Amino acid sequence: MGTVLAVVSQKGGVGKTTTAINLACALARRGRKTLLVDVDPQGSVRHGIGLAENSETAGLADVLAGHRELQDVVLPTPLPWLRVLLAGSVSDSAEHETYQAQIAESPKLGELFDRARSRGYVVVVDTPPGLGAVTRRVLAASQHVIVPLQSEPLALQTTTQILRAIKNATDANPSLVFEGILLTMIEEGNAVSQRVASYVREQLPPELVFEMAVPRTMASIDAFAAGQPVVLRSPDDLAAQAYVKLAELLDPKLA
Template structure:
């Protein structure tokens, strides 16, 4: 199996990028896949969400991008068999500026990932809420991108900018970058708004919207504070069911 490197991207904050990165990673590893989750957001929410205590770390993805530390040396085990994590800490925020003066600044992450690629079936990259150099690094390293979209007002706002960025990355850095799918999140079946957003997004991304839609589920929002993915935090929750089904849908698509 070729390694799928999947960036979870949308410059909007709070659309469930990190929730999706963590839980899709965990559910694919549950299916026996070898998965690496790379936290590329200085907030480090994927790191803490997987139970890693950030202030105990001596190194993170920052050192890979800026100090040329091999990615291998930053990879950490998790409680979940088959799932490893590359952590991020707040110092990563500096990389956005420090990268500017480096050569091949857009391809740093791709180069680092190339060295470990063969050890994994899936590598997920949790992007920050911006379209700066960190996200460009993710999109340059990726074979595919998943775009989470929250079922809320202005769901489509900013998507044109994201699409333009994807086009630019394809043109100059990564011609084969594929949109694996748009993922609707925080769906609330009781509201017309949610239903309306689903229709709008399906029009915007014909054939690309995942048939699994993630509903609002309080267990999904609780899990990170316990340092666990949903499948171990509450295996029978609706959130766990949906992300398990989504993992299978991703397997169909790659």
């Protein structure tokens, strides 16, 4: 049986998509059969997973709407053990409400995850920013959740919110385990960024914060510009290595 791991945060721009993509790649590299699912209607996974520009863009939204069959839109990637389900046509449209309502009101997303689990997939889910109906649905159907936290001033203030929301989600879904907070975009040589990271570690119980942290690196920025995961493009980069370590740590827990 596979399992579902959601990457969530109350904020945008904190490294959710980067984390979902690189963790999925690192797990697949370890030989885990992995399915990366983009539930964010913005559809950013499509631009970061290294697909050819002219490849299929249909995905989750099209399956939920009944326009496509799942098996036709689960795409191969450059890695043999990694497949991807993009957000789909919703990401080409400015109108996301129908999609959101579909996810919130129908059991289809949970059914889709269950299908993937029964085939032994580790499903890594990229979510929209915030803790709205879509993310709550994802958490109701997940077994693991991680929270990227960007190392910036005020990081801790907003963390209380997310921890409370995660607590609500784990209360409502007893099979959901909060695996931890991943510090992201720590800037070497930036005193504020370093101080925030230390402060977060001092203030939160150690078991809530992963030991490895993701530095802000040039290789990550280059990989983003090239539309490729940094773990594949620059495996020696420190951000890439942090994701590989995260995959190593999580792998045995993703039963």
